[in-house]
Amino acid sequence: MDNAKAPSNAIVLEFKEDTALTEMMRLRVSSLQRSGQKRQDGERLLLPHEAVYRLDFSTQELNFSRWYFSLIAYGRVTITGISQHWTPDLTNLMTRQLLEPIGTIWRNADDPEDSPLKWLEADMQEFGERIAELAKVRKVMYFLFAFKDGAEAANLSCSVEFTPDN
Template identity: 55%
Template structure:
């Protein structure tokens, strides 16, 4: 019996606890006057950890929905890491290319993006969803955006 394919929209959710944990790591190194491990990614003040929880594993990428309440830019970078923040630190080599970059200019109503990179990144998410239930992302907010001003989701065909 054939079933009609349905759409699944997954909303990026800020992982407040993980962001806090990563910020504590940076502060701890600073207080100890210590250097991060070679290649370790320390969160900057405009970077936050978000996650997607994959409820389905076999997906086909359809679209991005990014809403910026005011002008600015958000960069979404995936990580290849199965996260255990108490045991492992985020390494630069675990950041996936390309990132999806979305921006809105002062006189624009629509959010713009580099469509080729966003498409490639969306397709990569489908590959990772086959082996993951959860995926983590570093969202970088710039040019006036901040977490409360951005809503991001990604759509898939199931």
């Protein structure tokens, strides 16, 4: 989870915001609010401080190596994997499709600006291994990023490193 140089055979994938999917999920929330309807039983609606991100896998036989994060300023970012193949026009996001563990990185407001980010190392290791496992059957995987305590998407850089499974 540092800025060390990746090995030559490493594959570093950057999380990219899926703005179209985020917008579609926001439209679902506003549609329910306008019509006065309730969400489906078990449905997970996108919260205002959340966005949908994705990883695209060009290679699917991968082993997790490490995380790379950069968060300017302070705040907390949680990353939750989503197990479904996404068809937002046909299916809504259901709570049961959210994966454990979640990844959390943060820097407290009273920490010096040059202080390293904090994270739960065992959870982040397991989360990375889970992503590599799902990559074996996926070409794309989706994630919910939640920005809290002052964190903003514009201040975050997040990628994950894998090595090919030879």
